[in-house]
Amino acid sequence: MSTTGETALHIPAGLRVGRWEVTEPIADGGWGRVYAGRDTEEPDGPAVALKFLPVSGLAPRQAERLAETARREIEFGTRAHHPRLMRLLDSEVLADTGVPGLDGAVVLVMERAEGSLQDLLDAADGRPLPEGDRLLTEVCEGLAHLHGLGWVHGDLKPDNVLIMADGSARLSDFGLTAELDGTRGTHGYIPPLGSPDYLPPERWRAPLDERGVRVRTTADVWALGVMIHQVFTGGASPFPGATFTSRASAVQEYAEGRAPLRLHAVVPEFWRALAADCLLPTHTERAAHGAGSLL
Helix, strand or coil: CCCCCCCCCCCCCCCEECCEEEEEEEEECCCCEEEEEEECCCCCCCCEEEEEECCCCCCHHHHHHHHHHHHHHHHHHHHCCCCCECCEEEEEECCCCCCCCCCCCEEEEEECCCEEHHHHHHHHCCCCCCCHHHHHHHHHHHHHHHHHCCEECCCCCHHHEEECCCCCEEECCCCCCEECECCCCCEEEECCCCCHHHCCHHHHHCCEECCEEEECHHHHHHHHHHHHHHHHHCCCCCCCCCCHHHHHHHHHHHHCCCCCCCCCCCCCHHHHHHHHHHCCCCHHHHCCCCHHHHC
């Protein structure tokens, strides 16, 4: 997805961003574009990914939201280090680039992945992923560490689980990540964004104030439950429907007790039980099943 203001942006190969050099495009994201890059100071060093977050052409509110996304990613990336979390290597604010629309952009420099969990699901053609057990265990490890540090991911989904060259999984895209606050570190606040298929029932009714919407670690646990089902069904949601709206309606019917949770029989018994715990209908019920307890 490209956002308003970035559709005409062209980032040329060879552009220097600090010590890093752009080589080729990788993907477009909701707020930016990702390019492959190399380290000009260590030519034999590992390949990197450069995430460009341009502000040119954005409405003031969009620019503020983009700046907040960058701030969250940088803050989390500089404080959280774990083998199951994508590592932030550097960040730069561009100036005097000579490229129209690029000055003022924030660039995040990260390790480069080979693909995403969503790519594996797309290629599975409805079949279970052969290494689903290992991949889900690694997702749980990353999520447990993130929660243990007092953070909520806020946008956990297969697109944001990246697959490295060695096949290992790492959580990524921390633009909605929130640090827990409250008197006991129980919740944080994020913008009213997210991926509809992975939002827990309470998020659809969450009040919005100047801080955003309240989010808890149990929101990530719900998203994990959806992902467990998808990994063993080749991408199928546990909530039926051909559109976001119909699947959201199915979630609400389940949360209100008007429909049972139906998990596909192909999901292994161990993981089916975990998914059922993750998909308990209320925050209070899910609170007993943190990512650490699932390992």
